[in-house]
Amino acid sequence: MPYKHWRTRRSRKTCPPLTYGFQAVVAEKPKAAEKIALALGDARKCWSRGIPYWIVRRNGRLIVVASSAGHMYGPYSSRRGFPVYDFEWRPLWEYDKSSRHLRKFYEVLAWILPKAGSYVNACDYDIEGSVIGYMIIEDLGDPRRAKRMVFSSLSPIELRRAYENLQPLDVEMVEAGKARHEMDWLWGINVSRALMEAVRKTTGRRVILSAGRVQTPTLAEAVRRWLETRLRVPQPVFNLNIVLEKDNIEFPASPSGWRPSTKKAAQKTARGLRARPYMTVKRVNEAKVRVRPPPAFNLGDLQAEAARLYKFSPLRTQKLAEDLYLEALISYPRTNSQKLPPTIDYARIIRALKAIPSYSSLASRLLAETRGSLRPVQGRKDDPAHPAIHPTGVPPRSLDRDHFLVYDLIVRRFLAAFSTSAVVSRVHVVLEDAWGRPYEARGVAIAREGWYYYYPFLRPREVRIPPLKAGDSVRIARAGYTTRWTAPHPPLSKTELLKWMESVGIGTEATRARIIEVLFKRGYLESRGGKTVVTDLGLMVSEIINELFPELAKPDLTRRFEEYIEAIRTGKATRKMVVDETIRVLDRLLAEYSRRLEGVGRKLAIALGVAEPEVKCVICGREAVSRDPLPLCKYHLEALSRIKEALPSIAHALDTSREEALRLLASRRGEAGQWVVEVARLLLERGLASYY
Numbered sequence: 001m002p003y004k005h006w007r008t009r010r011s012r013k014t015c016p017p018l019t020y021g022f023q024a025v026v027a028e029k030p031k032a033a034e035k036i037a038l039a040l041g042d043a044r045k046c047w048s049r050g051i052p053y054w055i056v057r058r059n060g061r062l063i064v065v066a067s068s069a070g071h072m073y074g075p076y077s078s079r080r081g082f083p084v085y086d087f088e089w090r091p092l093w094e095y096d097k098s099s100r101h102l103r104k105f106y107e108v109l110a111w112i113l114p115k116a117g118s119y120v121n122a123c124d125y126d127i128e129g130s131v132i133g134y135m136i137i138e139d140l141g142d143p144r145r146a147k148r149m150v151f152s153s154l155s156p157i158e159l160r161r162a163y164e165n166l167q168p169l170d171v172e173m174v175e176a177g178k179a180r181h182e183m184d185w186l187w188g189i190n191v192s193r194a195l196m197e198a199v200r201k202t203t204g205r206r207v208i209l210s211a212g213r214v215q216t217p218t219l220a221e222a223v224r225r226w227l228e229t230r231l232r233v234p235q236p237v238f239n240l241n242i243v244l245e246k247d248n249i250e251f252p253a254s255p256s257g258w259r260p261s262t263k264k265a266a267q268k269t270a271r272g273l274r275a276r277p278y279m280t281v282k283r284v285n286e287a288k289v290r291v292r293p294p295p296a297f298n299l300g301d302l303q304a305e306a307a308r309l310y311k312f313s314p315l316r317t318q319k320l321a322e323d324l325y326l327e328a329l330i331s332y333p334r335t336n337s338q339k340l341p342p343t344i345d346y347a348r349i350i351r352a353l354k355a356i357p358s359y360s361s362l363a364s365r366l367l368a369e370t371r372g373s374l375r376p377v378q379g380r381k382d383d384p385a386h387p388a389i390h391p392t393g394v395p396p397r398s399l400d401r402d403h404f405l406v407y408d409l410i411v412r413r414f415l416a417a418f419s420t421s422a423v424v425s426r427v428h429v430v431l432e433d434a435w436g437r438p439y440e441a442r443g444v445a446i447a448r449e450g451w452y453y454y455y456p457f458l459r460p461r462e463v464r465i466p467p468l469k470a471g472d473s474v475r476i477a478r479a480g481y482t483t484r485w486t487a488p489h490p491p492l493s494k495t496e497l498l499k500w501m502e503s504v505g506i507g508t509e510a511t512r513a514r515i516i517e518v519l520f521k522r523g524y525l526e527s528r529g530g531k532t533v534v535t536d537l538g539l540m541v542s543e544i545i546n547e548l549f550p551e552l553a554k555p556d557l558t559r560r561f562e563e564y565i566e567a568i569r570t571g572k573a574t575r576k577m578v579v580d581e582t583i584r585v586l587d588r589l590l591a592e593y594s595r596r597l598e599g600v601g602r603k604l605a606i607a608l609g610v611a612e613p614e615v616k617c618v619i620c621g622r623e624a625v626s627r628d629p630l631p632l633c634k635y636h637l638e639a640l641s642r643i644k645e646a647l648p649s650i651a652h653a654l655d656t657s658r659e660e661a662l663r664l665l666a667s668r669r670g671e672a673g674q675w676v677v678e679v680a681r682l683l684l685e686r687g688l689a690s691y692y
Helices: 030-040 102-115 127-140 156-164 171-203 215-230 263-275 299-310 314-326 346-353 357-370 401-416 494-504 512-521 536-548 555-569 575-594 597-608 634-654 658-666 674-685
Strands: 023-027 042-048 051-058 061-067 073-076 088-091 118-121 146-148 236-246 249-255 278-291 422-432 438-448 473-485 525-528 531-534
Touching: 023 030, 023 102, 023 127, 030 042, 030 051, 030 061, 030 156, 030 314, 051 102, 061 102, 073 127, 073 171, 088 102, 102 127, 118 127, 127 146, 127 171, 171 536, 171 555, 171 575, 171 597, 215 494, 215 512, 215 531, 215 536, 215 555, 215 634, 215 674, 236 263, 236 634, 263 473, 278 438, 299 314, 299 401, 299 494, 314 401, 314 494, 314 512, 346 357, 346 401, 357 401, 494 512, 512 525, 531 536, 536 575, 536 597, 555 575, 575 597, 634 658, 634 674, 658 674
Parallel strands: 023 061, 023 118, 118 146
Antiparallel strands: 042 051, 051 061, 073 088, 236 249, 236 473, 249 438, 278 422, 278 473, 422 438, 525 531
């Protein structure tokens, strides 16, 4: 592509002019470029247009290390409207305002690469990195004179080894990556434009909406979980709270295989236990259970653990881990592997960790415990490109709190993988009360600490049970009951969505967290009071796509195309096959959509608040779908239906009237779904409780 020449702005230290014939090494980001240059030899940092590059002499060869800043190219079409199937790959800065910063990187690479005699793609070794480096070399250099640098960390030792063992260009990986970008572009631009055109035709307004091959099924799953949460009608549950005592040791017990089904039954049982306060031990089972260490982290496991312990979002954890990788403190984080291969010098890494004060005692203990025989536990999941995430042994400079917390998890989980199994002693006691009803008590004690010493975050809580044998009589110290309502579904969260994406096989380690963030950026999801909620716009977009693009709303289609990508990577399919199949499916769906454009536009306009429904829901103002007994939207009407179905069993369990049961349901915010609570309150306010 054409570009303008300019004078190179050099640093105060004069950099030598670039003559033809040097080797150009292309890195993914400036920090990675600097690590590579310093690992290869005495590197001189130079500048052009404010962008750094490095000149290195190694074994008499002149090497120039330059970098991109992520993806430099993407599919582009000048055509407007939809459908659009023709595109070309162009520099992103030419047509995307948010990528303008890439122009200077492009111009520096366009100045350096044409002068090179050979090339090395030293971008991250994954599909994305392969595409980034290849597209730059193809556009500005010559792939026929290019090699691939393969590494999993930016430690100097590994980088030097990777440079000394350059591989052929991974063309299949490049083709797979380009196919993914082209496929995502075709889905995203066509369905997004279809939605926006519906709004424009109906209202005359231009509103940014988006859909995508991975984004849309993820939104559909978020909506499904949101509806379950908002429409949930809980049932009352009666728990017996029993504390037993033997030899001055108190411990809890609970009914085994039964529970009181009504409030009256719970009251009667608790009174009886207080009146005859003894139980007889029928059976005691003791077992020592070996608990294997968990494997080293892959990215999904790390994201889930950081969310559980520190409430970090998946994207936050990913960014923190990527920062640690660029500082050469950990291996490449965007991996699915839970395996640590024997080719890595783990003894060297653990000895290096001994020099870090925070891990000196842990590393010393592990080396003594294993006597140098380092055999890590291996998880099930694998990744052909990278091992599980592990520290490099490079001592960290000062890390802020969040970076340290993620680094600490990675180091401790890595050390734990080499440790011995923990041994947990479990006691299961079966008892009977005076009426022959069965109960159970469970004790937990750690008999051997093993890997818990290194990774205490999964250590079980110990519960002490006194020594017991069959026939012993145990005193009931306290007996009562509590009424609770069945537990709600796990709240909708970024971490739960990420776990779902992993479980159904859509997205990649690199993209999942970012796709979830796009749902927030588009206004389909929001954070309110620390909770993730689906907006009316998200509900409507998901509803329309479910109706008109049903294949796009399900993970099956996305998973099928992910399998196509893998087939390209292994040489069993071609990029053209995948793109042609994408166009075929899209063409069929868009033809049906175009016939219903006006109705779609009206629904979206109402959800966006730029059009008024003919009849509003008396509770939320959405479009009403029923007027009997009150104008209700589809969601509140469904809540009414579920209340009607559940109310008799709630009233029976609590031994109360249906009106009182409805009153209790209306007060259960947090346990009952919000739409259920709103309908229950409305029925009480309007005097319609007895009607149901």
